[in-house]
Amino acid sequence: MAGASGYAGGELLRLLLAHPQVEIGALTAGSNVGSTLGEHHPNLVELSDRPLRETDAEVLAGHDVVFLALPHGHSEELATRLGGAVVIDCGADHRLEDPAAWRRWYGGEYPGSWPYGLPELPWAREKLRGAERVAVPGCFPTVTTLALLPALHDGLVEPDLVVVAATGTSGAGRSLKPHLLSAEVMGSASVYGVGGAHRHTPEMVQNLGTAAGEPVRVSFTPMLAPMSRGILATCNARLRDGVDAERVRRSYVRAYEAEPFVRVLPEGQWPQTSATLGANTVHLQVTVDPDAGSLVAVGAEDNLTKGTAGGAVQCMNLALGLPETTGLPTTGTAP
Amino acid sequence: MAGASGYAGGELLRLLLAHPQVEIGALTAGSNVGSTLGEHHPNLVELSDRPLRETDAEVLAGHDVVFLALPHGHSEELATRLGGAVVIDCGADHRLEDPAAWRRWYGGEYPGSWPYGLPELPWAREKLRGAERVAVPGCFPTVTTLALLPALHDGLVEPDLVVVAATGTSGAGRSLKPHLLSAEVMGSASVYGVGGAHRHTPEMVQNLGTAAGEPVRVSFTPMLAPMSRGILATCNARLRDGVDAERVRRSYVRAYEAEPFVRVLPEGQWPQTSATLGANTVHLQVTVDPDAGSLVAVGAEDNLTKGTAGGAVQCMNLALGLPETTGLPTTGTAP
Amino acid sequence: MAGASGYAGGELLRLLLAHPQVEIGALTAGSNVGSTLGEHHPNLVELSDRPLRETDAEVLAGHDVVFLALPHGHSEELATRLGGAVVIDCGADHRLEDPAAWRRWYGGEYPGSWPYGLPELPWAREKLRGAERVAVPGCFPTVTTLALLPALHDGLVEPDLVVVAATGTSGAGRSLKPHLLSAEVMGSASVYGVGGAHRHTPEMVQNLGTAAGEPVRVSFTPMLAPMSRGILATCNARLRDGVDAERVRRSYVRAYEAEPFVRVLPEGQWPQTSATLGANTVHLQVTVDPDAGSLVAVGAEDNLTKGTAGGAVQCMNLALGLPETTGLPTTGTAP
């Protein structure tokens, strides 16, 4: 695995340690090469003495599966040198199918797209079975796509979407920036990337537009909440004529009744992120606001688990032909 | 003051202790009668030994100003028996001007409306000068009204509004409910009152409709964030044709340039609740999202200060003919 | 299981759901009878619809193992009516071996002691194998006993001990008390039970006195920290003459090298509670302070896991003759 000293890397290792079919191989890092894993992840007791090695193709060669948890822009070159291994990229490099969107949001040469690792999309799961390359979705697109998918797929709402999502700060990775210091974060809520500036926006537009069968517009505002993990996404759309609460609920229940990792909560119960902490689940609830003429769908997930590392392991299971749920917890650690 | 043992009452006393023109009189409570204030508010050192007395008109009589920080439904009867005192009600009883809205959202007999205590509304300040009765706004309506007022007043957006606001848990008061226990709240984000169920919605509709000069629709979703104080409100509306970022910014700057307690942040800087902690200020920023066709305005306040007790003191200043800013801090306690 | 709607009950169910040899039977509660488990523990998705039944012997009869997670004083009578089942009591009723200590700290008739569920004590494990009754230790005694055991057992320190331990608020259970409200807890640290008033003190005295082979004195101060889970215990004792850091470390390493759930960290690395979150582990570090003439041992655990429910499952494994580690995670969920 490349990027083992970061938060996504740590969560991947936590899940893989409990996976009955996986043996953990080489671990690589960037600036932390030469240290042991235990210095960065004291929770991963069984791997404490593992050395962190250089992130290069020789070190990573010879594994059946290679996970990449790297800053964007570093996956493509590495992947081309990993030959026959299944490569699962937790970064953004291969998520966007539109070269123009890629150039606008990331710049540089378009590295192409890989099978998109959100098996709950009706068009995605089959491409993931036996895949050699997987692009794991971003944490925000995972939960917001699932929260709006049934409404758009079934034509219940207009394609103008407003998403406000609070995230724990592990979503920003282990980056040493002043606004991520604990003294700034605790006791405070803030926004960032407002006005369509967050790079997860085009990924939502891509997913939700495919679901709707027409172009969608997404106004996305991410909020930083004083917690380590978790995303709570509030999604709003204008109801189409004649759509009522019962119709909406039916659509959501049907969409996910066979999905092992998506749970539509009982009526009246609303998602809270703690219920998904450490689990590979998304909890959803949906209602209509008759006065405002809106559908409001709310989704909760752990950004590091279903939002990144759990989703990645779910895709690995599909790629290797294992049962999709192997080794993945559905019970959150709460309170 | 009635309701001194609660959070709003405590914040009122914190501010009034620093107010140069105020002497604090009788303190009353509900179930905490007989205890001292220090048992409930150890921060209010100078008032520690003050006894909490019964909430009735005899105890409260004889003061120039009486603050009511009571559960809704308890203010009206008390106020009628307080004769010539200036009565400032932090509760909801006298905020709504529409009897039908009152009956729908609160039920029971409509107690009438009092001058609405948000002096920054163009139509409100004059009615508050010398007023004998003041209805202090709700914490969510304060910040969301100010965040959307210029856009609606100047006709920049369509009257369909989406508001998602994260609040610290002191907004729920000192009520012993399981979902407010610290072990449930810390490390978790949740929503409540989704789909138009929160009682602050009609108050926003009232304020923003007046600002727009036409009926508005508000889809409001409150979010509970793991922090004690603070509201961060994200407000979204469809831009009208031809409105661009510069036009929007001009409107906001002009609306608030003379307001001592509303600050439009420098371009590129976004509100964070900690910067307003303990201060009587609202911090605002606004932008447009050209792809989504939206205006996004974000406001931060301390729900207990500008959102409740500070706003109440600001109204008291106006009612008594004092300078509006007397005794009110504008510097937040951060980090 | 009795007491399923509380925090200890919820954690037990979280662990038992992942235990390969357990099928979960009847769930009972106190005031929450008639509701479903999902209303109290939305993280336990697979048991959401399970009803909470009356806590009485008929409902609990017929199970191989019964866990009691009840307020103290309720276990004894129930246990006598549970005949041949293995009864594992997470409450305090059967922890103290000294009737006088029981009467002083709890009052009322002494219910007798059961095998003490801390298998890492040299004298405890054998009594737990095949036991029909187990008294699970308190959360503070678990970590403090393990942090001081080698030093006392090997005679490295004087028997005068100072323990200061910070705990997350789930340790207080789901009790509706003002000081446990999130707005009071977040952003604040406090102490309680100072001066030897906490009921876990006699349990520490009992364990550590047995370890030392002589009476010990324990000054114990619990601290409430703004977090949901976790205990960090700082333990201080006067070094005996001639004891140096190397001697101390050797003692600790040897004491725990064969223990699957106690980890003495590498030199220079100090415990943090997050590394044990949700895991059945205690992380320890120890050093000497030559200037002060002290040994300082620090231990971290998750109060709900190794400190309560995980310890209980570990004892169940011993009681049933299963491998002691069956179904128990050692990897914490961090960050």
Add this chain to the structure above:
Amino acid sequence: MAGASGYAGGELLRLLLAHPQVEIGALTAGSNVGSTLGEHHPNLVELSDRPLRETDAEVLAGHDVVFLALPHGHSEELATRLGGAVVIDCGADHRLEDPAAWRRWYGGEYPGSWPYGLPELPWAREKLRGAERVAVPGCFPTVTTLALLPALHDGLVEPDLVVVAATGTSGAGRSLKPHLLSAEVMGSASVYGVGGAHRHTPEMVQNLGTAAGEPVRVSFTPMLAPMSRGILATCNARLRDGVDAERVRRSYVRAYEAEPFVRVLPEGQWPQTSATLGANTVHLQVTVDPDAGSLVAVGAEDNLTKGTAGGAVQCMNLALGLPETTGLPTTGTAP
């Protein structure tokens, strides 16, 4: 002021803005030169546009008072070039009176000691009146010295002291270190500097030894708690023969009854850091544990206010001949 972009600098400015006798002059910084204050302290609205200038003597010259909030080792040279100004150093450079202690703990040439800025020490206040140089104490020594002073001064305890103090993370300053990232801190408690390694230890030894009139030994363990501000210090010492609770309480009440910023709480009430947040106060409580033979004193303060910036302003008042309490809040911002 030098060091304006850090946390101590920001808190100094917050307090000085409210001080009736102070006009704020030049602000300097290290790596943040060229930015405005508002980028670092959005709470200090009135100073938002102030530029941060180079930290050198020319910029700082010409002010009546210069505050230094710099990393240790930078104050001495600067101070020698500030001629007649009152220089108040929030750093460690001039706190230790023993050159040998300085060399052991900080290394390098001993810069000498300045009047020690804890006016509540019986021997300190007179030296601070009219002083031209002041060494502001460390945050931990402030609260622990005050918590143990009466007991040592009045000979109630043996001179072997155990101090465990939980601190909010602002105490570490705005330093970009991984263990201070919010995702690591939230939900977790940890220790650091264990075994006498924290540089505040010799300062406690100095203060408490003077109070006792004999050498003392201090075992000090700092704990990092998931909060931004606040220190809660638990102090333990062996009681001398014949000392009981009443004797202890009398000693503490008498010691502080005339002190405006130290409050011995009513019996039975224990300190919590939130009650001191943003205030220049220390809250104390003390008791005896007859079983353990110990005195336990607990103190709470805001590390940035009484622990640093508030203490500095208190000393400035004394140095300038102003009333000691001018401009200093005693009411905490809670909840």
